[in-house]
Amino acid sequence: MSHLTSSKPKVVICRNLGPAMPLLMDRTDLDLVVWGEDSACTRAWLLENIKGATGVLVLLQEMVDAELLDAAGPSLRVVSTMSVGTDHIDLPLMAKRNIRVGYTPDVLTEAVADLSVMLALMAGRNDGVAYSLVKSGDWPKFNWSPFTFCGPQLSTTSSSPSRTVGFLGFGRIGQATLARLIPFGITHVLYTGRSTSAPDSARDTALREKHRLAAVEHASLDRLARESDILFVLTPGGQDTYHLVDSVFLRKMKPLSVLVNTGRGTVVDADALATALREKWIWGAGIDVLEGEPRISADHPLVKEPRCVIVPHIGSATFQTRMDMATRAIDNLVAGVLGGNMPAELVA
Numbered sequence: 056m057s058h059l060t061s062s063k064p065k066v067v068i069c070r071n072l073g074p075a076m077p078l079l080m081d082r083t084d085l086d087l088v089v090w091g092e093d094s095a096c097t098r099a100w101l102l103e104n105i106k107g108a109t110g111v112l113v114l115l116q117e118m119v120d121a122e123l124l125d126a127a128g129p130s131l132r133v134v135s136t137m138s139v140g141t142d143h144i145d146l147p148l149m150a151k152r153n154i155r156v157g158y159t160p161d162v163l164t165e166a167v168a169d170l171s172v173m174l175a176l177m178a179g180r181n182d183g184v185a186y187s188l189v190k191s192g193d194w195p196k197f198n199w200s201p202f203t204f205c206g207p208q209l210s211t212t213s214s215s216p217s218r219t220v221g222f223l224g225f226g227r228i229g230q231a232t233l234a235r236l237i238p239f240g241i242t243h244v245l246y247t248g249r250s251t252s253a254p255d256s257a258r259d260t261a262l263r264e265k266h267r268l269a270a271v272e273h274a275s276l277d278r279l280a281r282e283s284d285i286l287f288v289l290t291p292g293g294q295d296t297y298h299l300v301d302s303v304f305l306r307k308m309k310p311l312s313v314l315v316n317t318g319r320g321t322v323v324d325a326d327a328l329a330t331a332l333r334e335k336w337i338w339g340a341g342i343d344v345l346e347g348e349p350r351i352s353a354d355h356p357l358v359k360e361p362r363c364v365i366v367p368h369i370g371s372a373t374f375q376t377r378m379d380m381a382t383r384a385i386d387n388l389v390a391g392v393l394g395g396n397m398p399a400e401l402v403a
C-alpha cells in the first residue's frame with residue numbers, strides 16, 4: 056500500500072466496505088489507500104490522499120467537485136460511486152476532464168421498491184402514531200373505538216374498487232414498485248417525470264393488458280397531483296426536479312392520499328409537505344429521503360408531523376443489495392482503472 060514508491064495505479068477507497076473488502080484487498084495490481092473506519096472519511100483525509108490517484112471509490116456523502124479533482128491532479132481517470140444517484144458528482148465537470156464515472160443501477164431496484172411499498176402501507180395506516188403508542192407503554196391507556204387509527208386502505212375492496220397510483224418518475228424502481236402493487240388490486244397508473252419516464256405507449260399497453268389494469272398513462276403533473284391515491288416520488292434530484300412537489304402541487308392532492316418519497320429529498324419541498332399534513336391537504340407521507348439529510352433534528356417540521364413516517368435513507372439497506380452495490384462499485388473501479396469496460400458506466 057505504499058503508493059509513494061509504487062508503479063501500480065493508486066486507488067482511494069473512501070469507506071470500509073465490510074464483507075466486500077476482500078474483493079479489493081486481495082488484488083495485487085493496485086496500490087490501495089483505504090479509509091479503514093466504518094464511517095464517512097473526512098474531507099481533509101480525502102483531499103490529502105487523493106493526490107496522484109487514478110481512481111476513487113466514493114459514496115453519496117463525498118462531494119466530487121472541482122476541489123477534489125484539483126487535489127487529485129491529472130492522473131485521476133475514474134470515479135466509482137456505490138450508489139445509483141449521482142447528485143454528489145459534478146457530471147459536466149467529469150465530462151470536461153474526461154473522467155469516467157461508474158455507478159450502481161439495477162442492483163438496488165428491488166430493495167427500494169420493497170421499501171416504497173412498506174412506506175405506503177405504514178403512512179396510510181398511521182404507523183408513526185400507532186407504533187409510538189406501543190413503544191411508549193401507552194397501549195393500556197388506549198381506548199379502542201371503531202374508527203381510531205383508521206386510514207385509507209391501499210388494497211381495493213368491493214365497496215372501494217378503484218385505486219390510482221401515481222409515479223413521479225417511472226423508471227426501473229417505479230416499475231418494480233408497480234409490480235408489487237398489482238396484487239393489491241390497483242386499477243389505474245399515472246406517471247410523469249424526466250426522460251426515463253417519457254411516454255411509452257407500447258410498454259403502457261403491455262402493462263395494462265398483462266395486469267388487467269384500467270389505465271396506464273403518461274400524465275401532466277397537475278393530473279398526477281389531482282388523481283393519485285398514492286403518489287411515489289422516484290425521480291432523480293438536481294435542478295430539473297427541484298421542489299416539483301411544492302405547495303401548489305400538494306394543494307391539488309386528495310385529502311386521503313399518501314405521498315411516498317424514496318427518490319431524492321430535493322424533489323419535495325419539506326416545509327410545504329409539513330403544512331400539507333398539518334392542514335390535512337393529504338393524509339400521510341412516507342419518507343426515506345429528505346432535503347438536508349442527514350442533518351435532520353427532532354425539531355424538523357416533518358419529524359414532528361404524526362402522519363409522517365420517516366426512515367433515514369435506508370432504501371437499499373439489505374445485506375444482499377448492499378453487497379451487490381459494493382461489488383458493482385469495485386468492479387467499475389477496477390475495470391475503469393485498468394482501462395477496461397465498466398459493468399455500469401454513466402454515459403453523459
Ligand code: DGY
Binds near residue numbers: 115139140370372
Ligand atoms: C442511491 O444509491 O443513490 C440510493 O439513494 C441509496 O439508497
